[in-house]
Amino acid sequence: MTHRDKVTIEDVARAVGVSRQTVSRVINKGPNVKEAVRERVEEAIARLGYVPNLSARRMGGGRSFLILAVNDRQRTLENWKAGRGNDWVDQMLYGGMTECEKEGYHLVFELIDTDPQLAPVQLSNSIASLRPDGIILTPPHSDNEELAHMLTQRGIPCARIGRRAGTDYVDVFMDEIGAAEEAVRHLLREGHTKLAFLAGSPEYGTSQKRVEGFRKALEEAGLGADAGLVAKANFHFDTAASLLNDMLRGPDRPTGIIADNDEMAFAALHVADKLGLDVPDELAIVSFEDTPGVRFSVPPLTAIRQPTAEMIASACASLIEISRGKDAVGSYELPFRLIERDTTGAQRTRS
Amino acid sequence: MTHRDKVTIEDVARAVGVSRQTVSRVINKGPNVKEAVRERVEEAIARLGYVPNLSARRMGGGRSFLILAVNDRQRTLENWKAGRGNDWVDQMLYGGMTECEKEGYHLVFELIDTDPQLAPVQLSNSIASLRPDGIILTPPHSDNEELAHMLTQRGIPCARIGRRAGTDYVDVFMDEIGAAEEAVRHLLREGHTKLAFLAGSPEYGTSQKRVEGFRKALEEAGLGADAGLVAKANFHFDTAASLLNDMLRGPDRPTGIIADNDEMAFAALHVADKLGLDVPDELAIVSFEDTPGVRFSVPPLTAIRQPTAEMIASACASLIEISRGKDAVGSYELPFRLIERDTTGAQRTRS
DNA sequence: TCTCCAATTGAGAGCGTTCACAAGAAAATA
DNA sequence: TATTTTCTTGTGAACGCTCTCAATTGGAGA
Numbered sequence: 001m002t003h004r005d006k007v008t009i010e011d012v013a014r015a016v017g018v019s020r021q022t023v024s025r026v027i028n029k030g031p032n033v034k035e036a037v038r039e040r041v042e043e044a045i046a047r048l049g050y051v052p053n054l055s056a057r058r059m060g061g062g063r064s065f066l067i068l069a070v071n072d073r074q075r076t077l078e079n080w081k082a083g084r085g086n087d088w089v090d091q092m093l094y095g096g097m098t099e100c101e102k103e104g105y106h107l108v109f110e111l112i113d114t115d116p117q118l119a120p121v122q123l124s125n126s127i128a129s130l131r132p133d134g135i136i137l138t139p140p141h142s143d144n145e146e147l148a149h150m151l152t153q154r155g156i157p158c159a160r161i162g163r164r165a166g167t168d169y170v171d172v173f174m175d176e177i178g179a180a181e182e183a184v185r186h187l188l189r190e191g192h193t194k195l196a197f198l199a200g201s202p203e204y205g206t207s208q209k210r211v212e213g214f215r216k217a218l219e220e221a222g223l224g225a226d227a228g229l230v231a232k233a234n235f236h237f238d239t240a241a242s243l244l245n246d247m248l249r250g251p252d253r254p255t256g257i258i259a260d261n262d263e264m265a266f267a268a269l270h271v272a273d274k275l276g277l278d279v280p281d282e283l284a285i286v287s288f289e290d291t292p293g294v295r296f297s298v299p300p301l302t303a304i305r306q307p308t309a310e311m312i313a314s315a316c317a318s319l320i321e322i323s324r325g326k327d328a329v330g331s332y333e334l335p336f337r338l339i340e341r342d343t344t345g346a347q348r349t350r351s
Numbered sequence: 352m353t354h355r356d357k358v359t360i361e362d363v364a365r366a367v368g369v370s371r372q373t374v375s376r377v378i379n380k381g382p383n384v385k386e387a388v389r390e391r392v393e394e395a396i397a398r399l400g401y402v403p404n405l406s407a408r409r410m411g412g413g414r415s416f417l418i419l420a421v422n423d424r425q426r427t428l429e430n431w432k433a434g435r436g437n438d439w440v441d442q443m444l445y446g447g448m449t450e451c452e453k454e455g456y457h458l459v460f461e462l463i464d465t466d467p468q469l470a471p472v473q474l475s476n477s478i479a480s481l482r483p484d485g486i487i488l489t490p491p492h493s494d495n496e497e498l499a500h501m502l503t504q505r506g507i508p509c510a511r512i513g514r515r516a517g518t519d520y521v522d523v524f525m526d527e528i529g530a531a532e533e534a535v536r537h538l539l540r541e542g543h544t545k546l547a548f549l550a551g552s553p554e555y556g557t558s559q560k561r562v563e564g565f566r567k568a569l570e571e572a573g574l575g576a577d578a579g580l581v582a583k584a585n586f587h588f589d590t591a592a593s594l595l596n597d598m599l600r601g602p603d604r605p606t607g608i609i610a611d612n613d614e615m616a617f618a619a620l621h622v623a624d625k626l627g628l629d630v631p632d633e634l635a636i637v638s639f640e641d642t643p644g645v646r647f648s649v650p651p652l653t654a655i656r657q658p659t660a661e662m663i664a665s666a667c668a669s670l671i672e673i674s675r676g677k678d679a680v681g682s683y684e685l686p687f688r689l690i691e692r693d694t695t696g697a698q699r700t701r702s
Numbered sequence: 703t704c705t706c707c708a709a710t711t712g713a714g715a716g717c718g719t720t721c722a723c724a725a726g727a728a729a730a731t732a
Numbered sequence: 733t734a735t736t737t738t739c740t741t742g743t744g745a746a747c748g749c750t751c752t753c754a755a756t757t758g759g760a761g762a
Contacts, residue, residue: 006479006718008719021741025741052718059719059720059748060746061720061721085441086441107460108459128400129404131404309431359748361749369711370713383709383710385709403748406747411750413717
């Protein structure tokens, strides 16, 4: 702890009586180092408290030991500014940091605009400045082919969250269609015959897939097109609330709502309360996301749990493997889970 | 956008017909560059899409353009693992990232153990590896004198959150004592005569100060020592719930609770519900923190809002100034705010 | 016009690592 | 034992920037 300030690889080499390169081999767990030498070097590293300088490593070897996670700037800032927080970001941090830390990497967060003009430029700049060993694209950036293509062209491993298209990339996703279907079936099973899907934004591929699953499940159940409404509320509380306010008034109103994120589900709760509809007896709600906040709502939300932290962790793990020269490109599907809480499960039968 | 891959300072210099050094001066807004030259260089930078390489900058000049934010590993991981999330982390990210981005810096997050043996070693390692230009210590690390001292000794600017002690450091804090006093007065004003403070951990200086403010306000109101209970619940839901479970049964129970964080306030809500105590009529609750989740609780929590994002932003701003050679060391007090929601404010008078 | 000082520009070294390659030692083969 | 082959180690260059200091330029003042 009381070591000299800046211990370099040279100091270690001198202490052991070997060359820089040998120490470097030990650090990087390279082959061709005699066991006895390795041990002496490791001892000296521990004794001197040597830690390799990341910048120098990057300069010398091209690896930065940095993973860059790219988020939707607009939505993230919007949420923050509204005092809403971003549980999604928190989860990413959890999955990403713990995984990176394990492997001696660091996770850096960046916000990038969705605008197709700005996105590539901003990403380019981040890359030029940070030179990360891998990049994680989250929705909706994961749906931007240009970005992914640019990264491949530059030889930067790229992982896409919520996307299952590629062969050149690491795609980490859950079965969005299947999840939406399960949500629908859950509601149908409880006797609902008219459902509405509060969609996020068509900009998000995940949103599209969920709409697809929503429609598919209704069709498979033999219900006509009018059994399923799709309303686009852009992930926003206010938009959702205002749409629902109209939608839930008519006599032919839907009795089951599936929301594309928790925020819109909260809006449903809010409107139900305002209109005097009992939840879940008169209106059942299933949300997508399952952020920590849902347990404090009234009543707690039934939700499809997205494996957010796990997806980011998996993406990091794959990117790190790739940066080490291994082949980890491919598709990774992670399981979702329907967590039943109190916005579904009415204690009665419908006609 | 279709620029060559790695544009270096040399490329820019060659394009303009000047030396590397001149370009470097322009980048760093250094003096002694003719206006005409500066303009030509800037034009070339834009045209070629040049972005300085952070690692190289760090190697050459010693600045890394990185700010390191250090958090309590145990508590953060605990929260994550429990699926609780860390709204605090999210807020930090918001304040820190937006401020850093503005100045061309990057924010990196690290988790460090509280253990006095491990903390300095882990921090040393992070420093050696990242060489950040500044470090933000959050509670309880901000109370660890050894850490702060080590940083000063190594010449690394250090900002401490929730601490108002130093002259050598950037201290960013709110008036914890005053906030606790305000919470107490708020409850007294509503007629409560027996209060309890659910304290976090004595490891946290902020906790200590709040206890101090709690006692002080009661004393100033002329109430005896038995008017104010202090229970140590370590920020945990379960611990708090179990303590309250006993505390709220007796006939002489407190009618007002002040919780050191939102999680413990939720526990109070939970226990009140279980014991059939109406909130706020039979039990009033004031929380400290005001994370986004509190608006979804039943009922929404009255809380002292900590200016978390603002504190981190301010810390970043100061650290960046210092790393630029300016003197920004000092104490920065940021205002808190009591936000009245529905866990206080009973519509009746007490005897 | 000449000198001198300030403003401007450039050249070379250095930061701490890894890379490519060369050299030496040990082991395997003949 | 002589000759490969394999394993181990070391050497110099390179990465892209900023630092220090030297060189050049342009005016102001003599």
